[in-house]
Structures are given as C-alpha cells and as structure tokens.
Amino acid sequence: MRRKLLEIGGIVAAVVLVGFGVAAIVLGANGRSTVKTDLAEQKITGTPDMTPQAIKGEAAKAGLNVSTLPIPSCSVANQAIDTGSKARCFAQYMTIHALEATGGLYYSQMPRYATANGKGTNDEAAAQKSPAGKPVENPARSVWIDETALATALNTSYMADQTSVFGVVVGIALLLSGVGFAILAAGGALRTGRSRLLPAEEEGSPLAPGVAPSTPQHEGLAAG
Numbered sequence: 256m257r258r259k260l261l262e263i264g265g266i267v268a269a270v271v272l273v274g275f276g277v278a279a280i281v282l283g284a285n286g287r288s289t290v291k292t293d294l295a296e297q298k299i300t301g302t303p304d305m306t307p308q309a310i311k312g313e314a315a316k317a318g319l320n321v322s323t324l325p326i327p328s329c330s331v332a333n334q335a336i337d338t339g340s341k342a343r344c345f346a347q348y349m350t351i352h353a354l355e356a357t358g359g360l361y362y363s364q365m366p367r368y369a370t371a372n373g374k375g376t377n378d379e380a381a382a383q384k385s386p387a388g389k390p391v392e393n394p395a396r397s398v399w400i401d402e403t404a405l406a407t408a409l410n411t412s413y414m415a416d417q418t419s420v421f422g423v424v425v426g427i428a429l430l431l432s433g434v435g436f437a438i439l440a441a442g443g444a445l446r447t448g449r450s451r452l453l454p455a456e457e458e459g460s461p462l463a464p465g466v467a468p469s470t471p472q473h474e475g476l477a478a479g
Contacts, residue, residue, distance in 0.1 A: 262440050266441065270433070273430055273437070276432070286422065302348075305332045305348045307327060307328060317359075324354065339413040339414075339415065345409055346410050357395050365399075
C-alpha cells in the first residue's frame with residue numbers, strides 16, 4: 256500500500272512538472288513575441304553609420320578620441336530594429352552619437368548652465384540669464400536626457416527578450432524532468448527490496464511459516 260502511494264505521488268509530481276514546463280514555454284514564447292511586435296511598431300531603423308568601422312570614422316570627424324570610446328562590435332546599419340539584441344545594439348550606437356553631439360562629454364561632465372561663449376559654467380553668476388533673470392540651463396545636457404530615456408527603453412526590450420528565452424529553456428527543462436519522473440514512477444523505480452527483483456505475479460505469493468525460499472543451490476544439494 257505504501258509503495259502504491261509513492262508511485263501515485265510520483266505520477267502526480269510528474270504531471271505538475273509537465274504542467275509548469277508547458278506554462279513556462281508558452282509564457283516565454285508569448286513574451287518574446289510581444290517584444291518583437293512592440294519594437295516593430297516603433298518603426299526604428301539603424302542609420303547607415305551603425306557599423307563599427309563607420310562609427311569610428313564619424314567619431315573621428317567629430318574630434319573624439321576613438322581609442323577611448325565604447326565602440327559597439329555589432330552592426331544594425333539600415334536594419335529594422337525588431338528584436339531585443341538589435342535594440343541593445345542600436346542603444347550602443349546612440350551613446351556614440353550623443354558623445355559626438357556633446358564633444359565627448361557625458362552628462363555628469365557637462366556644466367550646468369549655458370554661457371555666451373558656448374562653453375558653459377557651473378557658476379550661476381557667470382551664466383546666461385533668462386528674461387526672468389534666472390540662469391539658463393545648458394541645452395546640450397538635454398541630449399543625454401533624451402538619449403538615456405530612449406536607450407533605457409531599448410535595453411529593457413533586450414532584457415525582456417532574454418528573460419523570455421530563459422523562460423522557454425526552463426520550461427523545456429521542467430517538461431523533460433516531468434516526463435522522466437513519470438517514466439520512472441510508472442516503471443516501478445520506487446519499488447524496493449524483493450518486490451523490485453521478482454515478477455509482479457510472484458510478489459504476493461505466500462510462503463509457509465518457517466519455510467525459507469528455495470534457491471538453485473539448495474535444489475542441487477537435494478538432488479544429490
């Protein structure tokens with residue numbers, strides 16, 4: 256009876272694993288499809304300079320030190336951005352474009368206020384003033400604000416895409432584990448001792464009290 260309960264429990268556990276595996280595969284595939292659909296709706300296309308060699312030339316023309324730039328190794332030139340990996344690649348090129356527009360300076364390196372000479376300053380007194388008499392914010396900093404917002408959205412798409420792939424892989428692992436568990440449980444792998452070694456019709460055969468089971472060795476001695 257105990258063995259039977261264990262076998263039933265094994266089958267139930269296998270069914271649960273298979274169910275979770277199928278659900279994980281469906282959810283992962285649906286998530287990946289959603290990422291592709293949402294990216295395609297944005298109609299994003301890589302610019303012609305979005306190749307490693309082309310962007311190096313553009314950065315050099317802008318007066319940047321190419322050896323210190325985070326040059327992407329991927330390429331999305333003239334390609335539709337409709338997958339998570341392409342979205343991440345596009346975001347990397349956006350960083351180079353932002354650096355070209357700001358003279359190689361990141362947001363944290365740029366002066367806060369605008370000046371007449373275009374260099375900017377962190378001194379309110381030396382900053383240009385608005386008609387209301389307040390210092391004018393450095394407009395070049397808005398380049399990084401826009402770039403960061405868009406790049407974050409694109410990188411989130413990449414993360415969602417990779418998470419979906421991971422979900423599919425985990426689902427396949429759960430599905431295979433469930434099937435294997437069911438085979439083991441149904442095949443009697445939970446049986447122990449003598450009942451695992453004897454055929455099913457012999458498992459319940461009674462023996463007379465005090466009589467040990469016969470073996471080929473005993474029978475040979477009796478015949479002699």
